[in-house]
């Protein structure tokens with residue numbers, strides 16, 4: 062009989078929260094109450110910025126870490142936060158999961174950080190939501206005010222956009238007052254945060270779907286469990302990806318419909334997409350430097366991930382998504 | 388001993404230590420780290436001190452470091468500095484002179500002007516602590532100078548400071564909106580009228596209090612001719628200009644409410660220099676005085692943050708909210724219990740901490756009663772604001788006590804506050820009974 | 834000690850000036866040259882550490898940590914003096930925990946490549962170093978207060994108001 066302390070940095074709303082809840086409930090159910098999860102929300106124990114080290118130390122036993130907040134400490138995770146070759150979110154999750162559970166070097170790094178990898182989360186590709194004229198071509202970028210809430214907006218600074226630094230929850234009010242015109246966001250989040258009430262256009266950016274979020278467990282706690290309970294938790298983690306993927310895609314489709322209903326949906330030209338992709342390259346170079354700093358080979362690891370992306374894309378194409386044939 | 392018991396014992400220990408005059412930050416922080424160590428050391432059933440030691444360190448560090456290492460909270464030291472600089476630049480004394488002459492016939496006129504000032508400040512800042520600390524630095528010394536009773540001079544501002552989160556912009560409504568996926572602009576609109584009603588309520592308290600006991604707010608003896616009144620009024624232009632600049636800047640889309648603090652400070656400093664009231668070489672010594680108080684305030688807040696982590700670990704808030712889930716009760720009893728729980732938690736914890744601890748469990752119940760989430764948000768924020776001025780841990784009161792140079796005893800502030808708490812409960816009753824007070828504006832604006 | 838605290842307080846004041854200038858410059862930059870100050874959020878966060886925590890030592894020396902006096906006012910003087918000793922001990926407990934925790938974090942970040950994202954990729958260790966410095970001097974001051982208050986409690990003479 063054991064109770065795991067779990068910490069989620071976000072609120073208990075949205076698809077990720079559903080998956081976090083799923084993991085907590087399934088662990089309790091499938092271990093027959095042997096292992097219970099006491100879930101905390103909103104970073105009651107620690108914020109995202111302290112998640113990696115807090116979980117390693119055992120402040121909580123189970124929790125979500127986000128690659129961008131520990132890009133230099135755990136670049137292997139942040140790899141899936143880069144603009145890689147576009148892939149389906151479910152494929153990204155499967156590829157990351159397989160890489161993190163089979164690659165020996167990453168296994169060693171996880172052990173060094175005293176964490177056990179349980180599950181992974183992908184996001185749908187970022188979109189550009191704007192009030193007013195919006196971004197109809199990259200020529201519209203110079204002078205436009207972008208909410209700068211993370212590195213995905215950097216490329217628009219390179220293109221001459223006016224980056225307005227702010228925490229993500231200030232974006233709504235910023236757009237309402239005219240402080241910002243555009244924000245790189247996710248369809249689901251734009252609708253959940255009611256940002257779509259303020260926007261007029263949505264530009265598809267052909268960005269990759271990021272998968273740099275993971276649920277991990279403190280290794281000491283994990284090791285103290287019986288082999289059966291360990292395997293149960295691992296299986297819950299694998300199932301959580303399908304559970305989450307199904308809900309993510311459903312909510313994304315619904316959110317895109319909501320956005321399309323009262324927004325101009327804009328596609329850029331192929332040349333412009335190539336330019337966006339090109340502008341993302343410097344961030345990949347920075348990441349490679351972070352990888353060598355922790356003694357990992359960026360090129361080799363990325364090549365392995367790309368292989369796995371191809372593998373799982375083939376699986377998806379031949380067998381369909383798991384929730385489609387249930 | 389079960390975990391919730393550790394939580395209750397910790398609260399009792401905090402009360403005891405505060406009562407015997409252990410400094411607030413030491414009491415909260417000391418109890419929190421000790422209890423966290425105990426929880427971690429015994430959580431597997433066997434005593435594991437070594438792991439618990441490192442875990443406690445990690446939790447203490449991340450709680451306190453993340454609190455200080457904050458972009459949003461940068462507005463608090465900047466606003467506290469603004470209170471200091473605006474005073475030296477002569478911006479605030481002029482308003483008080485005007486309030487004194489113009490409101491001479493109103494009982495406690497200057498205290499009412501201070502409360503109105505808090506309401507105005509609330510429109511440019513999203514934080515009650517920033518509101519209490521800035522207005523405390525500005526209003527209370529002026530009221531003391533005019534021989535107002537210290538209880539009135541402090542309690543009116545401590546209570547007025549709670550308007551900061553009801554009147555938009557508001558950090559608490561933003562967090563509530565994130566947790567309930569409700570529209571933040573609807574919440575902002577919903578908070579406006581309740582904020583104004585609270586403000587009127589506080590003004591009423593002052594009038595009644597001064598009527599009963601005129602000695603606490605001496606009225607100016609001299610009769611001021613209208614011409615001179617006009618002159619005094621016109622001399623307020625710097626404050627009016629500052630206020631209009633900031634309001635215009637925020638709502639005109641030039642800067643955020645967080646950035647407004649820096650702009651105001653810059654504005655007041657330059658104005659002071661131009662008027663020859665501040666010399667450039669005086670700025671650093673001036674700020675040096677200010678910052679001592681900011682450090683003490685943040686130290687309390689950091690310790691309060693560690694205490695929130697302790698409450699999360701013990702599951703105390705879950706067990707409290709869980710009481711509601713098990714009881715099959717009607718909506719009115721439910722709301723009454725909700726108020727009770729928030730008032731109890733508000734005695735010890737900070738508003739943000741209470742929200743992240745309770746909302747995840749509370750909101751599904753609220754939805755099962757089919758209650759309006761915008762309305763419930765206003766009720767919750769009002770309850771959290773009340774928690775800022777209830778003993779033993781009343782952050783607004785502590786902040787006010789810290790920013791005052793001539794120390795006013797905290798007991799004195801609390802003893803002035805019960806009247807304002809009384810009206811808060813009345814206002815709360817109205818907000819609960821008449822949802823339209825919250826929902827009218829959001830409905831008309833759609 | 835007084836002199837060090839004066840330097841710390843001055844650095845806190847300078848940090849506030851820098852915060853004010855940085856944020857104002859950011860606002861004007863995006864209006865005038867149509868681009869904000871890069872990494873403004875990270876720089877503000879880092880400056881917050883000295884601005885907030887450096888004055889803790891002198892606040893401790895000035896007995897600036899506020900307490901509730903209502904009930905304690907009725908206590909006899911000797912009891913009050915021993916409670917003051919207990920209070921400092923509790924203060925030392927929390928401050929020492931923070932000092933050790935800060936040192937642990939500092940050690941980790943200084944021996945790794947840990948840095949923030951953004952344009953300049955600021956390293957993470959300076960913020961931790963400033964934290965340790967601030968809390969370290971606060972602990973020193975608390976030890977001094979403990980010494981003074983303990984002597985007062987034993988000798989039965991009132992302790993000085995400020996140090």
Ligand code: NA
Pocket residue numbers: 508509510511512513514550551552553554555556557
């Ligand atoms: Na406000």
Ligand code: NA
Pocket residue numbers: 733734735736773774775776777778779780781782
């Ligand atoms: Na309270």
